[in-house]
Amino acid sequence: MYKKGVNAYQSVGGRDQATTADPYQLIQMLMNGALQKLAISKGAMERKDLETKSENLTKALSIVSALQEGLDMTVDSEVVNNMFDLYDYMKRQIIEAMGENKLEAVDNCLLVMRNLKEGWDAIPVEARNQAFAQRDQMAVGG
Template identity: 40%
Template sequence: MNPMRALRQYQKVNSHAQVSEASPHRLIQMLMEGGLERLAQAKGAMARGDIPQKGLLLTKAIDIITGLRQGLDETKAEDPATIQRLAALYDYMNVRLLKANASNDPEIIDEVARLLITVKEGWDAIAPQ
């Protein structure tokens, strides 16, 4: 058996196990981590000139950010305006990633990564005890 294939299979099984056991709070953290990972990988693909891979990875990052946005529920929030601002930030991130893809601009990927890191740091700080 190919060792790389075995490793990928293990990682897939391991990540499925993590997801099935994760709290809703942890699932959001995992989505944010996955988004940051895809952004870093897309930037690497961009640097290598691997345009198809860059497009695929940026699309995955956009899908993750879209999922985070769709998970927002202002009806359950103490301050619905905060949720609306976060939704607008996620929308902005996706617009910027589309621009990064079209213009091959790694600085835009860095901008979105910084924004997502800031949101993740806030989310991590409210971890359930």
């Protein structure tokens, strides 16, 4: 996920921050990026600026796809499965907004992403550090 996330963030305008961020921060940056691109898209739709709308919805779709692809689907977890479904819903809403110029679809994505980000931001530092330590330990085979 980390390399995919860095690439996704950099492809939509991220700079050096992505290469120095830990996985938790990278996901925060991706979520922020998705919120930003969705908000820009919504404004563009309201102004009937189709080029800006298309460009930013495409970037938002790329970010949401990277977030979804980064989920560890080997873990049998209700949380992981729910996140996968939410990202899938958002991708379908973005595609609908692209094709049908539906503001409501963008609003739906903004609501879901804000809620996901609030939950992500609320993860205590100790829990993050413990999760990283466990992941690193498993990667080494310990």
